[in-house]
Amino acid sequence: MVNPDPLSWLAWALFLASAPLLAGIVNKLKARLSGRFGPAVFQPYSELLRLARKETVYSTSAGFISRLAPVIVWSTVAFATLLLPLGRPAAVSFSGDIILFAYLLALGRFFQILAALDVASSFEGMGASREARFAVFAEPIFFFTIGSLAIVTRQYSFETILAGISWGDPLFVVFVSVGMLSLFFLMMAECSRMPVDDPNTHLELTMIHEVMILDASGFDLMLYQYAASLKLLLYATLAALLLNPFGVLGPALGLLVFGATLVALAAALALIETLMARFRLVLVPQFLLFATAIGVLNILIFTFSRQP
Amino acid sequence: MIALFVSGLLLHGLNLILPAWVRDSRRLNVAANLLNAAALLCGLVFSLSALLVYQRVEYRFELPAAGPVVIGFDGLSLFFLFTFQLLSLAGSLYAIGYLRHYIERGLSLRGHLWFFTLLILSLQLVAVAHNALVFLIVWELMAIGAYFSIVFDKDKEEVRRGGFWYFVATHASVLLLCVCFLTLHELTGSWNFDDFARHAAYDPKTLALVLLTGFAGFGIKAGFMPFHVWLPNAHPAAPAHVSGLLSAINIKTGIYGIARLMMILPALDAAYGWGLLAVSLISAVLGVWYALAQHDIKKLLAYHSVENIGIIGLGLSIAWLGRRYGLPELVVLGFAGALLHTLNHAIFKGLLFFGAGNVYWQAHSGDIEKMGGFARVIPLTAVAFLVGAISICGLPPFNGFVSEFLIYKSFFRAGDLLRGYAPLVLLFSAVGLAFMGGLAVACFTKLYGIVFLGANRSGAAPSRQREPLLSSVALLGLAGLCAVIGIFPQTGLRLIAPALGELASTAQAPAGWASPLGQLQMVFALFLALVAAVYVGKFWLQRRAGVRLRETWGCGYAAVTPRMQYTASGFAEELVKLGRPMLALTVHWKPLLSIVPIASGFRSHCHDRMENSWLALNHAIGRLLGAFRWIQSGNIRHYVLYTFGAVLFYLLCALVW
Numbered sequence: 001m002v003n004p005d006p007l008s009w010l011a012w013a014l015f016l017a018s019a020p021l022l023a024g025i026v027n028k029l030k031a032r033l034s035g036r037f038g039p040a041v042f043q044p045y046s047e048l049l050r051l052a053r054k055e056t057v058y059s060t061s062a063g064f065i066s067r068l069a070p071v072i073v074w075s076t077v078a079f080a081t082l083l084l085p086l087g088r089p090a091a092v093s094f095s096g097d098i099i100l101f102a103y104l105l106a107l108g109r110f111f112q113i114l115a116a117l118d119v120a121s122s123f124e125g126m127g128a129s130r131e132a133r134f135a136v137f138a139e140p141i142f143f144f145t146i147g148s149l150a151i152v153t154r155q156y157s158f159e160t161i162l163a164g165i166s167w168g169d170p171l172f173v174v175f176v177s178v179g180m181l182s183l184f185f186l187m188m189a190e191c192s193r194m195p196v197d198d199p200n201t202h203l204e205l206t207m208i209h210e211v212m213i214l215d216a217s218g219f220d221l222m223l224y225q226y227a228a229s230l231k232l233l234l235y236a237t238l239a240a241l242l243l244n245p246f247g248v249l250g251p252a253l254g255l256l257v258f259g260a261t262l263v264a265l266a267a268a269l270a271l272i273e274t275l276m277a278r279f280r281l282v283l284v285p286q287f288l289l290f291a292t293a294i295g296v297l298n299i300l301i302f303t304f305s306r307q308p
Numbered sequence: 309m310i311a312l313f314v315s316g317l318l319l320h321g322l323n324l325i326l327p328a329w330v331r332d333s334r335r336l337n338v339a340a341n342l343l344n345a346a347a348l349l350c351g352l353v354f355s356l357s358a359l360l361v362y363q364r365v366e367y368r369f370e371l372p373a374a375g376p377v378v379i380g381f382d383g384l385s386l387f388f389l390f391t392f393q394l395l396s397l398a399g400s401l402y403a404i405g406y407l408r409h410y411i412e413r414g415l416s417l418r419g420h421l422w423f424f425t426l427l428i429l430s431l432q433l434v435a436v437a438h439n440a441l442v443f444l445i446v447w448e449l450m451a452i453g454a455y456f457s458i459v460f461d462k463d464k465e466e467v468r469r470g471g472f473w474y475f476v477a478t479h480a481s482v483l484l485l486c487v488c489f490l491t492l493h494e495l496t497g498s499w500n501f502d503d504f505a506r507h508a509a510y511d512p513k514t515l516a517l518v519l520l521t522g523f524a525g526f527g528i529k530a531g532f533m534p535f536h537v538w539l540p541n542a543h544p545a546a547p548a549h550v551s552g553l554l555s556a557i558n559i560k561t562g563i564y565g566i567a568r569l570m571m572i573l574p575a576l577d578a579a580y581g582w583g584l585l586a587v588s589l590i591s592a593v594l595g596v597w598y599a600l601a602q603h604d605i606k607k608l609l610a611y612h613s614v615e616n617i618g619i620i621g622l623g624l625s626i627a628w629l630g631r632r633y634g635l636p637e638l639v640v641l642g643f644a645g646a647l648l649h650t651l652n653h654a655i656f657k658g659l660l661f662f663g664a665g666n667v668y669w670q671a672h673s674g675d676i677e678k679m680g681g682f683a684r685v686i687p688l689t690a691v692a693f694l695v696g697a698i699s700i701c702g703l704p705p706f707n708g709f710v711s712e713f714l715i716y717k718s719f720f721r722a723g724d725l726l727r728g729y730a731p732l733v734l735l736f737s738a739v740g741l742a743f744m745g746g747l748a749v750a751c752f753t754k755l756y757g758i759v760f761l762g763a764n765r766s767g768a769a770p771s772r773q774r775e776p777l778l779s780s781v782a783l784l785g786l787a788g789l790c791a792v793i794g795i796f797p798q799t800g801l802r803l804i805a806p807a808l809g810e811l812a813s814t815a816q817a818p819a820g821w822a823s824p825l826g827q828l829q830m831v832f833a834l835f836l837a838l839v840a841a842v843y844v845g846k847f848w849l850q851r852r853a854g855v856r857l858r859e860t861w862g863c864g865y866a867a868v869t870p871r872m873q874y875t876a877s878g879f880a881e882e883l884v885k886l887g888r889p890m891l892a893l894t895v896h897w898k899p900l901l902s903i904v905p906i907a908s909g910f911r912s913h914c915h916d917r918m919e920n921s922w923l924a925l926n927h928a929i930g931r932l933l934g935a936f937r938w939i940q941s942g943n944i945r946h947y948v949l950y951t952f953g954a955v956l957f958y959l960l961c962a963l964v965w
Contacts, residue, residue, distance in 0.1 A: 001827050002834065055853050059860040061763050063683045065694075071846060075839045082834075092831055094824035099716045100704060100831070102742065107703040110749050117757030117874070119860045120680070125762075125874025132753055133883050136746035143742040144735070151723045151731050215861055219849050223842070285886065303732045 003091050011086040015233070016078060020044035022236060022266055023229040029270035044229060048222050056218030061120035069115035070216065070223035076108035077230045084237060085159045087246050087255060093159045098146050101158070102139065105190075108227070109135055116212035127211035130281065134189060134196065134208070137288035141186045144295030145179050149242075152302050158241075165244040171305060178297050180239045184265065185291035187235035189284075191228065194273040196284050206278065236265045310365070312354040319347030320429040327418040333411045340421040341400045341407075344428060348397040351432065355390040362386075362806040366438075373441070378500050380438035383806030384571065388564045389435040390803065391651050394789075395556045395658045396428040398782040402662045403549040405776025409669050410461070410547070420460045424550065427453030427558075434561050438501045440489040444482065447561070451478040454558055458546040470545025477528050477538035484525030485565075491518050505572035512576060519580060522569045530562025532621060533591040536614040537919040540598075543610035544674060548665020551606055555613045556658035563620055563650050567643075570628060571810070581628035584621055585733075589740050592618025594890055596747040600754070601884045601891055601914035603876055604674040605664045608755060609657065612700065615744060616653040619715060620646045622737065626718040635725050636813030638718060640821050643811060645714035647804045652707040652793060656699040659786040662779065663693035667759055670773060671766075676758050676876045683760040685770045688780045690760045695787035697752040699794070702745055705832040707793035710800060710825060716741065747883070754879045763870035795832045797825040877912050884914065892917050 003009075024041035031038020058066060080101050082092040090097075109131065116128035150156050152175060153164030165172055189196045192209035201207055213224045240261035246254035279287060323343045330336040358365070358381060365381040381389075403424070407417060430450035437443040455478070459471035493499055495514060496507045510518075528535040539559070543551040575581070595614030602608040623646030630638025664674075666689040671679050683690035699706035716738055723734040764770060793800040801822055808814045862868040877884075884891060892915040898908045 001824065002830050052849060053853060055856060056850050057856045057858050060857050061681070061860055063761065065683070065761060068843075071839055071843045075835070075842050079835050079838055092834065094827070094831070096713060096717055096720075096824065099713055100709075103702065103704055103709055103745070104835075106701070106745060106749055107698070110698065110701065110703060110753060113749075113753040114757055114761060117753065118761040120762035120870060120873050121860045121862065121868075122872045122874060123863065125757075125879065128753065128757065129874060129879045129882070132750035132879070136743065136750055136883060139742045139746040140739045143739045147720070147735050147738055150720055151735060154724050156717070156720055218853060218855075219846050223846070282882075299732055299735045303729060 001092070001094055003089055003093065005088060005091075008086075008088040008091040011088050012082055012091050015081055015086055015237070016230065019226070019230040019233040020048060022233045022262060025263065026232075026266045026270050026273075029267055030273055033270055033274040044225075048226055051217075051222035051225065052219050054218040056220055059119040059121075059215050062118050062215070065111070065114045065118045066215075066220075069111040069118075070220040070227075072111040073108045073115075074223040074227040074230070076104045077227045077234060080104045081230070081234055081237075083158050084234075084241060085162060085246070086237070087251060087258070090157075090159045093157050095156045095160075097157045098150060098161070099156075102142050105231075106135070106139070112212060112224075115216070119215040121215060123211050124214055127208055127214075130208045131212060134284055134288065137285050137292065138186060138189045141182055141189075141288065141291050141295050144292060144299065145182045145186070148295070148299035148302060149175060149179060151299065158238075162241050162244055163247050165242065165247070167244075167248055171301070174301060175298050176242050178294060178301075179242050182291055182295040183235060183239040183242070184268070185287075185294065187232065187239065187265075188269070188272070189288055189291070190235060191232040193232075193269055195276055195279050195287060198278045201278075206281075233262075236262050239265060309354055309357060310367075312350045316347040316349075316351035316354070317429065317432070319343055319350065320425055323347070323425040324422060324429075327422055331418075333415075333417045334408075336421060337407050337411065337417055338404055340417075340425065341404045344400040344425055345397055348393050348400065348428070351393045352390070352397060355386050355393055359383075359386050359390060359803055359806055362809070364810075371442070374439055374499055376439075376500065377442055378438040378502065379436050380501070381436060383804075383808070383810045384564070384567060385436050385438070387647060387651075387804055387807045388560065389432055391560065391654050392428075392431045392435055392557045395553060395654050396431065398658055398662070398786055399549045399553045399556075400428070401778045401782040402552070402665070405779030406547065406549050406662075406665050406669075408776065415461065420457065423453045423456035425453075427457050427550075427553065429453075431557060431561065435564060440493065440499045440501070440504075442499075444485060444489060447485070448482060450558070450561065451475075451482065454478070454550070454554060457550040458542055458554070460547050460550070464545075467545040470542045473538040473541035477535070477542075481525045481528040481562075484521045484528070488518050488522040488525055491521070501568065501572055510574060510576070515573065515576060519569070519573065523566060523580075523584070526562040526565035526569070527587075528562070529559060530566070530617050530621075531559050531591075531614050532562075532587055532617060533594055533614060534918045534921070536591065536595065536611075536617075537916065537922055539613055540602075540607045540610040540916065541919075543613075543661075544604055544606040548606075548661055548668060551610075552658045552661035552665070555610065555661055556654040559613060559617060560650055560654060563617070563624075563646070566621075566624060567646070570624065570631075575628055575631035578629060578632045581625050581632055582733075584628060585625035585737065588618045588621030588625055589737055590618070591615065591621065592744050593740055593747070596744045596751055597884075597887045597891065598914065598916060600747060600751045600880045601887070601893070603677050605667060605676050605755065605759065606661070606674050608676075608751070609660055609664060612660075612748075612751070613653075613657060615748070616649065616657065616700070619712065619741070619744075620649050620653070622646075622741070623649060623711075623715050623718060626715070626722055629722060629726065630813065633726065635722075636816035637818055637821055638722050638725060639811060639813035640808055640817040641714060641718035641721060644801070644804055644808055644822065645711055645718055647807055648714060648800050649708075649711035651800065651803065652699065652711045652790075655786050655789050655793070656696040656706075656708065659692060659696040659783060659790070660700065662783055662786075663689050663696060666775065666779065666783075670770065676755065678766040679759045679764065680762045680766075680870060680873065681760070681764040681770075685773050686775055687772070688775050689783060692780075692783040692787040693760065694756060695790050697756045699790040701748045701752055703749075705794045705835060706790045707800065708790075710794055710797040710828075712741065712745075713825065714822075750880065750883055754876055758874075758876045758879065762873050765870050765873065765875070767870065795836075796829050798829075801825060881912075890917060891915075892920065 024044045028038045028041050083097045083101050113128045116124040153161050155161045197208040245257040367379045371377045430446045433446040461467050492504050496503050531539045592615045599608045599611035623642045626642030627639045699708040702708040702712040719734045719738040723731040894913050896911040900908045
């Protein structure tokens with residue numbers, strides 16, 4: 001349940017604080033790969049600070065949803081990270097917390113979509129519709145990936161599932177690499193990264209996440225942007241934790257491997273974003289179904305390897 | 309204690325003769341509904357206290373033909389009785405405000421309230437009748453009460469049509485149930501459920517007949533696919549307080565029946581469990597997909613009931629598999645998930661239908677494409693509806709999450725405990741549940757966003773309206789219950805504990821089967837504290853930095869109109885298109901082809917393929933029987949000849965034998 005260990009909570013606070021850094025690293029790497037110098041890795045912090053101090057402008061069509069949604073969106077992502085064991089035992093952990101994790105993020109998405117529909121803008125309706133559509137295909141990826149690990153390890157919380165991963169078993173090497181791959185795909189979809197959505201574009205017609213927050217400003221926009229970078233770190237962390245670095249290597253070396261994995265994932269993301277263009281929106285469900293198919297592999301391997 | 313229950317029934321009975329005295333519709337509306345509410349309060353006190361201080365009670369008396377009749381208050385009956393009474397109470401309170409609109413239109417309420425009371429009364433009796441004959445009689449009374457409650461606004465053609473769908477479905481259901489219970493009676497020589505349960509020597513073939521007719525009969529009532537077709541037709545036809553009760557509790561009588569059959573019959577064959585799992589999964593996924601394609605608010609909610617019935621069925625199928633393979637943990641988890649979801653769905657679906665009723669009276673139509681911005685017009689309804697929408701998507705911290713959590717857990721445990729390909733199937737089922745969760749989010753963001761948010765699409769800018777007090781009490785009360793069961797899951801578990809206690813498996817299941825649901829309130833409290841803290845921080849910072857109001861940014865375009873907003877069909881279009889093989893989508897589109905503006909338009913409509921198939925079957929039977937129509941010549945001399953022929957035939961028979 002709720003872990004009284006202050007170090008777990010400290011790890012969580014550090015996690016929250018370091019989220020914009022990963023986004024900064026991705027941006028820096030992207031700039032370097034395309035031959036530019038790019039902004040400093042700490043640039044996202046300055047941007048968030050700037051937004052937090054700005055005046056907020058609400059649409060005259062906006063009601064209580066627009067005022068509540070940024071808070072819910074940020075809180076759900078922040079709370080979901082409490083369930084992950086970040087070097088220490090997770091701050092909140094119980095059997096079945098993988099379900100709470102998925103549903104918390106869905107709650108955030110629910111409010112994000114509603115906030116987009118709240119301002120009576122056709123552009124934001126467009127983004128809302130896309131977000132709702134792609135989420136339908138993103139949800140199964142998570143459940144196939146984490147769910148099959150849950151069935152394999154017979155555990156139902158992140159902490160025990162991840163602790164149950166051992167490098168001795170050759171099957172686990174397959175499980176972990178397949179799981180990391182599908183989580184990486186999920187990260188690209190859920191965090192509005194390149195082949196699915198372009199985080200840099202400012203053409204409303206082509207966007208998903210950015211177009212939903214067109215009418216957000218000030219502290220609200222800060223919360224949305226912060227939540228987006230948290231989400232990126234959240235999925236990258238989940239993928240990195242599949243390696244079980246802390247359990248296998250101990251705290252110091254584990255932290256090193258964990259950090260290196262995060263940077264490697266950021267580099268992969270930056271590389272893909274440099275080399276690839278955004279998919280046409282009609283192709284996104286196919287991309288997501290492909291990712292789902294990868295996720296199915298684990299449970300197939302498990303089932304058939306167990307057959308007599 | 310039983311005196312309270314009986315006095316509740318007597319008060320309902322009083323209500324049945326009330327229309328003879330009170331002739332004024334306005335007074336009758338208040339009097340009859342308050343009398344019903346008082347009766348239900350008595351009943352609720354009884355069933356709640358009986359559930360909390362549980363002791364199995366039975367009353368036996370002799371009836372001619374039926375033999376000893378048992379009125380039983382076991383855990384399952386009490387739980388369903390409680391659910392029925394709770395929602396009937398909310399429905400009665402809601403009806404007072406809602407029916408005023410009909411009074412203004414000059415409709416007489418006398419007949420309607422009579423049948424509405426009959427519906428509520430017979431629903432309660434269905435839950436406690438443990439004698440098959442009495443059960444069938446009150447089941448029919450319930451069907452009659454529901455039918456006449458649906459066709460209240462009978463001047464409208466679509467109301468009569470919707471009512472007819474219900475009528476046909478409920479009769480098909482009772483026909484199958486008659487076969488089921490008559491077979492059981494033939495086997496055991498008794499009408500009582502206890503004797504059915506005590507009968508040990510069921511041979512597989514007879515059992516198959518009983519189970520298939522029973523599951524199909526109750527399945528029609530519950531609205532499993534492909535028997536769901538009456539729901540989306542009957543619900544929009546009924547007034548909101550009736551469609552709320554239809555969806556919240558009337559279809560749950562089907563679930564009660566299936567659960568009861570599972571309790572009294574042995575689980576000899578796993579095939580029924582897997583079959584129920586498949587049917588439930590199809591109902592759930594397709595139900596929400598069809599819902600996504602609807603433009604009519606009540607039709608959309610009706611399809612969502614099909615989805616939720618599917619989710620309940622998933623729990624029941626795991627329970628069946630658990631019984632078949634002797635795994636008590638699965639039995640308890642599956643049953644608990646199914647029963648809790650029954651209660652939860654009753655609460656939030658009642659809430660959503662009542663909310664839809666309030667919306668209906670503001671928009672004067674159920675077509676959501678013309679709506680928008682109702683959060684400003686009816687804010688209390690908007691808040692309650694939001695809670696219902698979050699709950700029905702199974703999102704924390706509301707009650708839908710708790711029951712879906714149990715069903716997920718039952719899937720994972722079953723994937724662990726069952727051998728062979730079972731883990732594969734069960735993981736796919738869990739993913740199916742997640743997939744329909746995603747679709748439900750899409751569906752309810754669409755519904756809530758289009759109806760309550762944005763600007764009104766019909767061009768009018770309606771101002772804030774007064775919401776009737778008692779209706780709002782009912783709505784907010786149900787919303788409060790969603791939160792209570794969601795944040796304190798042990799309250800829900802407490803209500804189903806007696807029903808689970810009667811399963812032989814509960815005693816054998818590991819003690820922590822429901823963990824960690826009992827302690828989830830800590831987690832939810834923490835989450836709500838985080839939300840509150842962030843909100844306060846935001847409030848404080850925004851007060852320092854300042855807040856301004858401006859019109860929505862239109863990318864520089866100045867002549868923005870509300871009709872440029874996304875519509876419900878536009879929002880769901882791509883997802884609906886992906887479901888094309890299952891969903892028949894017809895589009896009427898007159899595109900703008902010339903440079904001179906001509907009349908153009910776009911209309912899309914989603915047909916239910918299964919409904920079309922049932923209608924096609926109906927027509928085929930009609931055509932087949934039409935081949936014999938020449939027999940009915942209409943000429944009286946031919947009929948005399950038939951009669952003569954028949955008499956001659958019998959005479960010859962008598963001579964030969």
